[in-house]
Amino acid sequence: MNIKVLYFARIKESVNYSTEDIVLPAEVSTIKTLKSYLAKRGEVWADLFSGKQVVRAAINHDLVDDMMAINDGDEVAFFPPVTGG
Amino acid sequence: MTVRVQTEDFDLAAELAALRLATADIGAVVSFIGQVRDMNDGDAVNTLTLEHYPGMTERSLAAIAQEAKARWDIISSVIIHRVGTLKPLDQIVFVAVASAHRGEAFKACEFIMDYLKNQAPFWKKESTPDGERWVEAKSSDEAAQTRWKQS
Numbered sequence: 001m002n003i004k005v006l007y008f009a010r011i012k013e014s015v016n017y018s019t020e021d022i023v024l025p026a027e028v029s030t031i032k033t034l035k036s037y038l039a040k041r042g043e044v045w046a047d048l049f050s051g052k053q054v055v056r057a058a059i060n061h062d063l064v065d066d067m068m069a070i071n072d073g074d075e076v077a078f079f080p081p082v083t084g085g
Numbered sequence: 086m087t088v089r090v091q092t093e094d095f096d097l098a099a100e101l102a103a104l105r106l107a108t109a110d111i112g113a114v115v116s117f118i119g120q121v122r123d124m125n126d127g128d129a130v131n132t133l134t135l136e137h138y139p140g141m142t143e144r145s146l147a148a149i150a151q152e153a154k155a156r157w158d159i160i161s162s163v164i165i166h167r168v169g170t171l172k173p174l175d176q177i178v179f180v181a182v183a184s185a186h187r188g189e190a191f192k193a194c195e196f197i198m199d200y201l202k203n204q205a206p207f208w209k210k211e212s213t214p215d216g217e218r219w220v221e222a223k224s225s226d227e228a229a230q231t232r233w234k235q236s
Binding site for chain 2: 006008009010058061062063077079080081082083084085
């Protein structure tokens with residue numbers, strides 16, 4: 001499964017990526033499992049994605065919770081709690 | 086329903102006039118302006134930079150405006166949110182709601198702001214004399230949204 005992943009704000013600065021294309025292994029099928037998968041990339045990633053910090057997710061521009069399924073071609077975004085207005 | 090995300094400033098009087106004069110069944114207009122403060126958490130703020138998620142932002146704001154229209158008997162609404170680097174006293178956000186009577190417009194305007202604060206993908210970064218820092222989300226903003234939850 002191929003997906004596009006976007007990072008915003010503090011998370012973008014921490015991982016030093018704004019966007020990347022990822023080919024997911026079969027066991028990664030939800031936001032929760034994608035976070036666990038990213039957490040294995042190294043210290044910075046583990047710090048963000050192992051559950052210590054609040055990281056919100058969106059799929060195809062809709063806010064979703066951790067149990068939401070990811071499908072081929074999806075645009076997934078990770079960001080901190082929003083602070084607009 | 087109008088939604089705009091832009092770097093440039095907006096003309097408050099012109100926006101209100103356009104909303105107010107659209108149709109003669111409008112009897113009330115309620116509006117809110119958010120602007121940049123020169124202090125936050127005890128520190129001077131020189132500039133405020135707003136980042137957003139293009140595409141999702143517009144979709145999120147349109148969904149909030151739609152939800153307000155579904156809940157209250159309003160005629161139209163405008164949401165304008167600026168992005169980029171702003172300085173103290175600059176306008177950040179404008180929300181205005183038009184309805185036949187004031188009660189619906191007051192409620193819908195507050196609802197839109199409370200949801201925008203918690204749902205719309207904007208992030209603020211402050212520049213202070215000690216350097217730059219990301220603004221933390223406030224639990225009071227989440228509480229403000231929760232009170233609108235329908236059982």
